[in-house]
Amino acid sequence: MADESNKKKDIKDEEKLKERKKIEDELEKKVVLGLWLQLVGSVIEAIALSDLLKISKDPDNPGENQVVAGVWIQTIGQILETISVTNQIFITDKQELINQQKVAITADILNSLGAAIEAAGGIKVVTEEEQDTVTFIVT
Numbered sequence: 001m002a003d004e005s006n007k008k009k010d011i012k013d014e015e016k017l018k019e020r021k022k023i024e025d026e027l028e029k030k031v032v033l034g035l036w037l038q039l040v041g042s043v044i045e046a047i048a049l050s051d052l053l054k055i056s057k058d059p060d061n062p063g064e065n066q067v068v069a070g071v072w073i074q075t076i077g078q079i080l081e082t083i084s085v086t087n088q089i090f091i092t093d094k095q096e097l098i099n100q101q102k103v104a105i106t107a108d109i110l111n112s113l114g115a116a117i118e119a120a121g122g123i124k125v126v127t128e129e130e131q132d133t134v135t136f137i138v139t
Contacts, residue, residue, distance in 0.1 A: 028088075028089055029089070031085065032082075032085055032086050032089060035078075035081060035082040035085055035086070036082055036086075038078060038082070039075075039078050039079060039082045042071075042074060042075040042078040043075060045071060045075075046068075046071045046072050046074075046075045049067065049068050049071055050068055050072075053065065053068050061125070061128075062121075062124060063121045063122070063123075063124030063125035063127075063128060064121065064125055065121070066117055066118070066120060066121025066124060067118050067121035067122055067125065068121075069117055069118075069121070070114045070115065070116070070117030070118025070119070070120075070121055071114065071118055072114070073110055073113055073114030073117060074110070074111050074114030074115060074118065075114075076110055076114075077106075077107040077108065077109070077110030077111035077113075077114060078107070078111065079107075080103055080104075080106065080107035080110065081103075081104050081107035081108065081111070083103075084100045084101075084103040084104040084107060085100075085104055087100050088100045088101065088104075
């Protein structure tokens, strides 16, 4: 009797683990889809900002160039993260999985660095615009 009860419990536990794994797999696929969508948006943003800079009245503006550089660094980080996380779904080797996780962490660092560079460039742009406004009002 006890053996039969343990077998039923083991079967239920196994079924729960399979269901949990199925849900986990589906959620991981959604994460990857979200990353690919972000990547498309990042590439579109980087290209559009680059093109805007080319046609701006001051394409050598340091602040605007810094913004664009920051966005491109973020885009590179997004590319690395997207590929790395996509690869993680298909990897079974533990060491390779760890390597891909390290790539994803590096990508997060690039994203953060790019965001900081973009923000610093944005501050320069706003500061210049404020100074231009003050100069215009005074003269």
